Amino acid sequence: MPPDQEDQPDEALSIEIIVASHSQALVLMGNFSHPDICWRDNTAGREKSRNFLECIDDNFLLQVTEELTRRGAMLDLVLTNKEGLVGNVKLKSNLGCSDHEMVEFKILRAVRRAHRRLTALDFRRADFGLLSPQGSCLVEYHRTKPWREEGPRKAG
Numbered sequence: 001m002p003p004d005q006e007d008q009p010d011e012a013l014s015i016e017i018i019v020a021s022h023s024q025a026l027v028l029m030g031n032f033s034h035p036d037i038c039w040r041d042n043t044a045g046r047e048k049s050r051n052f053l054e055c056i057d058d059n060f061l062l063q064v065t066e067e068l069t070r071r072g073a074m075l076d077l078v079l080t081n082k083e084g085l086v087g088n089v090k091l092k093s094n095l096g097c098s099d100h101e102m103v104e105f106k107i108l109r110a111v112r113r114a115h116r117r118l119t120a121l122d123f124r125r126a127d128f129g130l131l132s133p134q135g136s137c138l139v140e141y142h143r144t145k146p147w148r149e150e151g152p153r154k155a156g
Contacts (some may be wrong), residue, residue, distance in 0.1 A: 010048060014055045021059035021081055027107060028061070028079040031100065035075060039063055067091050069101050076103050084108060 020026055034052050036045040042057070044050045056063065061079045064086050069076035080086045085108060092102040 010051065014051070017055055017059055017061070021061060023081065025085055026061075026079075026081040027086055029077065029103065029105075031075050032077050033075055037074070039065075039074060064089055064105070065103060069103060076100055078103060078105055 017028070020028060032052065034044065034046075034049040037049050037053060038044070042053060044053050056079065059081070061081055062083060064078045064080060065074055065076065066089065068074050069091060078086055078089060086105050087108045089103065089105040092104050094100065095102050
């Protein structure tokens with residue numbers, strides 16, 4: 001690969017991470033091949049890995065894999081944008097002839113989208129006679145201003 005094209009896959013990945021990080025709940029996993037990253041200290045030896053770390057930090061992603069996944073390195077990562085979304089991360093045996101260990105995890109909760117409901121009250125159907133025996137409690141309330149005459153009430 002020509003030297004000017006070496007960073008193109010990393011830039012494409014960074015763009016995809018930026019777009020995906022805007023999701024309400026994101027779990028991103030895979031072999032990211034940055035063996036020089038120390039996740040405990042959030043440091044890296046190579047510039048390529050430091051750029052990856054910066055992208056993860058800038059997009060507020062959390063790396064939840066804690067065990068080394070391949071030959072003493074943590075290459076297979078599970079990233080999320082919500083703390084507590086992913087848990088029970090465990091390494092399993094190798095799958096087939098791969099030298100990577102399988103990473104098993106659980107998604108602990110689903111994030112629900114908020115649905116707003118607009119309720120319109122139909123005052124033409126209301127029975128204002130139920131408000132008070134005289135049917136005029138609203139008018140009396142506004143004229144007497146009971147919060148000024150009685151002062152603050154104590155609880156209990």
